[in-house]
Amino acid sequence: MYSEKVNQLVKRRVTEILDSxxxxxxxxxxxxxxxxxxxxxxxxxxxxxxxxxxxxxxxxLGLNRExxxxxxxxxxxxxxxxxxxxxxCNGVSMHLSWDAVPIVAGGRKAxxxxxxxxxxxxxxxxRQLKEWERLAAAGEAVAGLAHEIRNPMAAAQGILQLLDLxxxxxxxxxxxxxxxxxxxxxxxxxxxxIDLIQxxxxxxxxxxxxxxxxxxxxxxxxxxxxxxxxxxxxxxxxPVPRVLGDPGLLKQAFLNIVKNAIEAMTEGGALRISMGCAxxxxxxxxxxxxxxxxxxxxxxxxxxFFTTKVAGTGLGLALSRxxxxxxxxxxxxxxxxxxxxxxxxxxxxxxxxxx
Amino acid sequence: MSSPSxxxxxxxxDSSVRWIIEQSLDLAGISYxxxxxxxxxxxxxxxHRPPLAIVDLKLGAMSGLDVLRGIACPRQTKALxxxxxxxxxxxxxxxLPVLAVMEKPFDIQDLLRxxxxxxxxxx
Numbered sequence: 001m002y003s004e005k006v007n008q009l010v011k012r013r014v015t016e017i018l019d020s021x022x023x024x025x026x027x028x029x030x031x032x033x034x035x036x037x038x039x040x041x042x043x044x045x046x047x048x049x050x051x052x053x054x055x056x057x058x059x060x061l062g063l064n065r066e067x068x069x070x071x072x073x074x075x076x077x078x079x080x081x082x083x084x085x086x087x088x089c090n091g092v093s094m095h096l097s098w099d100a101v102p103i104v105a106g107g108r109k110a111x112x113x114x115x116x117x118x119x120x121x122x123x124x125x126x127r128q129l130k131e132w133e134r135l136a137a138a139g140e141a142v143a144g145l146a147h148e149i150r151n152p153m154a155a156a157q158g159i160l161q162l163l164d165l166x167x168x169x170x171x172x173x174x175x176x177x178x179x180x181x182x183x184x185x186x187x188x189x190x191x192x193x194i195d196l197i198q199x200x201x202x203x204x205x206x207x208x209x210x211x212x213x214x215x216x217x218x219x220x221x222x223x224x225x226x227x228x229x230x231x232x233x234x235x236x237x238x239p240v241p242r243v244l245g246d247p248g249l250l251k252q253a254f255l256n257i258v259k260n261a262i263e264a265m266t267e268g269g270a271l272r273i274s275m276g277c278a279x280x281x282x283x284x285x286x287x288x289x290x291x292x293x294x295x296x297x298x299x300x301x302x303x304x305f306f307t308t309k310v311a312g313t314g315l316g317l318a319l320s321r322x323x324x325x326x327x328x329x330x331x332x333x334x335x336x337x338x339x340x341x342x343x344x345x346x347x348x349x350x351x352x353x354x355x
Numbered sequence: 356m357s358s359p360s361x362x363x364x365x366x367x368x369d370s371s372v373r374w375i376i377e378q379s380l381d382l383a384g385i386s387y388x389x390x391x392x393x394x395x396x397x398x399x400x401x402x403h404r405p406p407l408a409i410v411d412l413k414l415g416a417m418s419g420l421d422v423l424r425g426i427a428c429p430r431q432t433k434a435l436x437x438x439x440x441x442x443x444x445x446x447x448x449x450x451l452p453v454l455a456v457m458e459k460p461f462d463i464q465d466l467l468r469x470x471x472x473x474x475x476x477x478x
Contacts, residue, residue: 150459151371153459
């Protein structure tokens with residue numbers, strides 16, 4: 001009599017506890033017969049259009065087939081953790097996360113527990129957040145584009161008005177030439193922008209000798225570097241890395257980095273380029289002793305249209321990063337008043353012996 | 356210190372926009388000097404103390420608003436802001452000596468109207 005009272009009390013306590021949690025708990029015996037379902041489980045099932053009251057076996061619930069099979073297998077000893085599924089019932093789509101685990105009592109299999117969590121709202125919110133982030137990024141890019149392209153537009157509109165005001169043929173010719181230049185500039189801005197957001201139509205992937213690409217980039221800028229009294233050196237550490245990708249694109253990525261370095265050292269300096277392989281990773285380091293990037297700008301250097309230069313487009317590093325990421329790599333920047341180090345990491349095809 | 360011969364200081368990092376504003380002011384016979392950076396702009400404004408500065412809002416490292424905040428004598432120099440994208444700017448203009456905001460591309464006749472208005476002795 002007394003022990004029965006205690007049992008009832010314990011049972012009531014356990015029921016209260018289980019009814020207080022937001023996870024749905026469904027308990028079945030070895031044959032799939034329903035032994036218990038807490039309030040949350042009833043709520044979730046009700047949302048799915050399944051009235052619990054008259055059901056006796058898990059098979060009658062008409063659950064998602066995968067979930068139903070998992071409960072049966074759990075009763076036989078298998079465990080399923082952190083499963084996800086989407087169910088569509090009565091025109092309502094629900095995202096559920098669930099576990100199915102065996103109950104072992106006295107060393108014997110005694111059924112299974114199905115734990116269900118309704119994550120519909122969390123999934124919807126995560127989707128909404130992602131969409132907002134996407135829109136915010138697009139908005140920022142478009143605002144940058146608007147800023148850029150309205151400069152040549154302002155000039156072009158002004159030129160048309162000036163043309164209206166002058167009869168001098170020489171002057172008109174000059175204005176027309178200028179007008180054409182402004183159109184070219186608008187086109188350049190748009191081309192750069194499209195390059196940034198779109199992968200190239202036909203990317204030619206081949207095995208690239210990173211040292212050769214670097215040498216060809218240095219050859220392009222040597223004249224400018226000499227003009228500013230900047231020494232450029234390349235130091236390859238064996239084995240010299242080879243990577244997979246489009247050599248033209250990698251050249252463009254490196255060129256933008258090198259140009260930035262040179263523009264940071266207009267008072268003269270040294271650009272030291274080194275490269276090597278560390279396991280499956282190739283690295284190329286561009287180290288200048290220029291003016292460095294002020295701390296307040298360091299977070300922005302990869303942002304499209306961010307520039308502090310008088311004639312910069314703000315697309316160089318953004319484009320470099322897009323190319324490097326497209327090849328499965330990453331760019332890291334560290335900068336101080338003593339200069340800037342840009343390191344490009346790429347998946348490497350390394351050779352131990354490399355001539 | 357101030358030079359009465361300079362009526363307008365142009366501050367824009369874009370050479371094309373600077374050029375078209377210079378052409379417009381030439382047409383109207385208005386004297387000016389131009390700056391390609393915000394820092395240079397502040398220097399020229401504080402040197403010449405012109406009645407008007409035409410300032411681009413986006414100037415690379417510095418914004419046009421930074422330039423306006425750097426004006427030593429805001430009572431003397433008013434600003435015409437030009438921008439390619441004027442969203443939510445109004446709140447930031449509080450307490451700054453801004454006469455007008457023009458969006459690019461602008462009509463040079465409109466630009467000259469604002470400039471001449473600003474340069475009129477009673478203004």
